[in-house]
Amino acid sequence: MSENVIDNDNVVKSNNFIHQIIEEEISTGKNNGRVHTRFPPEPNGYLHIGHAKSICLNFGTAQKYNGLTNLRFDDTNPSKEDTEYVDSIMEDVRWLGFDWDNRLYYASDYFDQLFGFAVKLIKEGKAYIDDQDAETISAQKGTPTRPGTESPYRNRTVEENLDLFMRMKAGEFNEGERVLRGKIDMTSPNMHMRDPILYRIMKTSHHRTGDKWCIYPMYDFAHGQCDYWEGITHSICTLEFEVHRPLYDWFIDQLKDSEYRPRQIEFSRLNLNYTVMSKRKLLELVKDGHVNGWDDPRMPTICGLRRRGYTPESVRNFAERVGVTKTDGVTDVALLEYSIREDLNKRAQRVMGVLNPLKMVITNYPEGQVEEMDAINNPEDETMGIRKVPFTRELYIEQDDFMENPPKKFFRLSPGIEVRLRYAYFVTCTNVIKDANGEIIEIHCTYDPASRGGNSPDGRKVKSTIHWVSATENIEAEVRLYDRLFSDEEPDGHKDVDFKEFMNKDSLQILPKCYIEPFVKDAKALDHFQFERLGYFNVDPDTTPEKLVFNRTVQLKDTWAKVQCK
RNA sequence: UGACCUAUGGUGUAAUUGGCAACACGUCUGAUUUUGGUUCAGAAGAGUCCAGGUUCGAGCCCUGGUAGGUCAACCA
Numbered sequence: 001m002s003e004n005v006i007d008n009d010n011v012v013k014s015n016n017f018i019h020q021i022i023e024e025e026i027s028t029g030k031n032n033g034r035v036h037t038r039f040p041p042e043p044n045g046y047l048h049i050g051h052a053k054s055i056c057l058n059f060g061t062a063q064k065y066n067g068l069t070n071l072r073f074d075d076t077n078p079s080k081e082d083t084e085y086v087d088s089i090m091e092d093v094r095w096l097g098f099d100w101d102n103r104l105y106y107a108s109d110y111f112d113q114l115f116g117f118a119v120k121l122i123k124e125g126k127a128y129i130d131d132q133d134a135e136t137i138s139a140q141k142g143t144p145t146r147p148g149t150e151s152p153y154r155n156r157t158v159e160e161n162l163d164l165f166m167r168m169k170a171g172e173f174n175e176g177e178r179v180l181r182g183k184i185d186m187t188s189p190n191m192h193m194r195d196p197i198l199y200r201i202m203k204t205s206h207h208r209t210g211d212k213w214c215i216y217p218m219y220d221f222a223h224g225q226c227d228y229w230e231g232i233t234h235s236i237c238t239l240e241f242e243v244h245r246p247l248y249d250w251f252i253d254q255l256k257d258s259e260y261r262p263r264q265i266e267f268s269r270l271n272l273n274y275t276v277m278s279k280r281k282l283l284e285l286v287k288d289g290h291v292n293g294w295d296d297p298r299m300p301t302i303c304g305l306r307r308r309g310y311t312p313e314s315v316r317n318f319a320e321r322v323g324v325t326k327t328d329g330v331t332d333v334a335l336l337e338y339s340i341r342e343d344l345n346k347r348a349q350r351v352m353g354v355l356n357p358l359k360m361v362i363t364n365y366p367e368g369q370v371e372e373m374d375a376i377n378n379p380e381d382e383t384m385g386i387r388k389v390p391f392t393r394e395l396y397i398e399q400d401d402f403m404e405n406p407p408k409k410f411f412r413l414s415p416g417i418e419v420r421l422r423y424a425y426f427v428t429c430t431n432v433i434k435d436a437n438g439e440i441i442e443i444h445c446t447y448d449p450a451s452r453g454g455n456s457p458d459g460r461k462v463k464s465t466i467h468w469v470s471a472t473e474n475i476e477a478e479v480r481l482y483d484r485l486f487s488d489e490e491p492d493g494h495k496d497v498d499f500k501e502f503m504n505k506d507s508l509q510i511l512p513k514c515y516i517e518p519f520v521k522d523a524k525a526l527d528h529f530q531f532e533r534l535g536y537f538n539v540d541p542d543t544t545p546e547k548l549v550f551n552r553t554v555q556l557k558d559t560w561a562k563v564q565c566k
Numbered sequence: 567u568g569a570c571c572u573a574u575g576g577u578g579u580a581a582u583u584g585g586c587a588a589c590a591c592g593u594c595u596g597a598u599u600u601u602g603g604u605u606c607a608g609a610a611g612a613g614u615c616c617a618g619g620u621u622c623g624a625g626c627c628c629u630g631g632u633a634g635g636u637c638a639a640c641c642a
Contacts, residue, residue, distance in 0.1 A: 044641090134640055197639090244637090376600090379603095556601075556603050
């Protein structure tokens with residue numbers, strides 16, 4: 001990678017600013033040189049490519065410094081969370097290739113300790129019960145430019161606070177009637193320090209603790225403490241938590257009883273052009289049926305990318321290439337596409353498939369004859385060997401590979417022109433058959449028997465090699481072509497226009513009847529292929545024994561398409 | 567009238583902590599090619615947000631601006 005510096009000892013060093021901080025700390029012996037990170041999703045939705053960046057950062061950083069990474073579910077708000085999400089998150093992290101070993105935690109594991117810590121703060125006069133409603137408290141908080149004012153309940157006695165807190169826990173009050181607040185500083189320039197709410201009443205059963213609790217800690221009151229109790233050294237999160245850091249540190253100060261101290265470090269979240277990344281918007285796309293679920297191959301979710309045909313390696317490489325900084329920017333999806341092409345080019349089984357069939361009849365080829373042609377499985381990897389492809393008198397070729405009146409730089413088949421059928425023969429177009437409307441329905445060719453395998457003994461050249469599939473010896477398949485979901489580079493970047501206005505109406509194109517060479521007949525869900533000259537495709541899980549379904553992961557680079565545009 | 571953060575080719579990042587602004591994607595040439603793919607060779611493209619200052623020397627340090635982001639859920 002670009003940030004890799006190969007020094008004289010030939011050691012590859014990747015250094016983002018977080019790694020630099022860590023190396024500095026290791027050299028000064030902070031936390032005894034220990035590195036322990038965590039990936040802390042809230043189980044309220046599916047993970048997306050932005051989370052993948054965070055996962056790679058957290059797990060990758062720990063790996064680099066011989067440290068550990070915990071998986072921790074930040075489940076402090078039972079009204080939004082569900083085990084459905086817990087399961088999908090674990091699956092996605094594993095799929096990416098990371099392992100939390102036996103270190104699976106939940107913020108809810110710490111509810112008792114958190115409660116105890118709250119009691120301690122109350123006893124020390126650092127927290128109090130506020131009886132006001134949300135609106136009043138909010139109004140008293142002031143604004144970023146105007147200081148807040150103190151709650152009339154701020155100076156209750158410890159005894160009264162303790163009594164009220166116990167009664168909150170016992171369920172004596174209704175939701176919204178009481179909250180526990182930290183007693184910090186209502187005039188702080190940082191809004192988060194203005195007596196933040198620590199606990200609120202929620203009479204909702206929790207997906208793990210059931211009805212044991214009716215008061216739940218807020219994010220700020222849970223996250224740093226969980227870090228502390230787990231021995232986390234580097235609490236890596238996204239930029240919007242920057243202003244929470246003083247509060248994070250304040251709680252750590254109240255907790256700390258040794259030299260050990262976790263440190264929150266913020267980095268900028270990933271943005272991709274032509275896509276939206278917020279959970280809320282992705283949920284909207286799913287709920288309103290704009291896509292077919294969280295794992296729709298057009299979605300930037302990890303499960304969507306997986307179904308689309310992305311590999312864990314490609315996603316990890318992408319994350320590495322994007323880098324880690326504090327500057328917010330927008331990454332070009334072209335980089336993501338490059339990452340998957342790069343990976344699949346080396347690994348994908350090649351196969352011939354015709355998406356938009358045009359029948360070709362080789363008039364001088366014996367009827368009923370079937371020849372087995374040798375085809376290379378992957379030119380990038382000789383060990384993958386060769387396979388046989390059946391060749392017959394009637395074939396399908398791609399509609400785009402024939403033009404009756406070709407423009408200047410069109411190298412493919414047209415009347416009177418000779419091309420190579422890949423791994424088979426040279427053929428020359430002799431006739432074009434049209435229907436009553438003048439539509440081309442079939443083309444006739446003659447072949448040169450001497451060119452078997454694709455080379456003529458007389459050494460003559462052709463300008464083009466096209467792919468083909470036997471019209472009789474093939475597998476029919478449905479192929480789903482995907483394009484970007486949005487036609488605008490930044491669909492959620494317009495103040496007055498809803499992001500859905502920019503949805504690309506042609507983001508999904510279904511080709512119900514394509515022809516693929518017989519090799520794919522036993523392909524299993526998620527298997528990758530390169531359809532030669534077209535792109536990378538994988539088998540969609542919708543595939544049944546009766547019907548094979550492919551997704552186009554990404555097209556091959558297409559310089560001809562560029563030429564045409566000019 | 568606030569606090570905090572950020573600013574380097576079209577895009578994402580780097581610059582050994584003060585020493586000729588580098589890499590990748592993208593773009594454009596050319597070569598090779600039984601994939602208009604891959605690979606290979608090469609090119610264009612920034613003088614580092616602006617203005618001062620320190621210095622032999624500043625993307626890095628100092629001063630002052632400008633622009634953008636974040637913060638006013640009993641969300642995370």
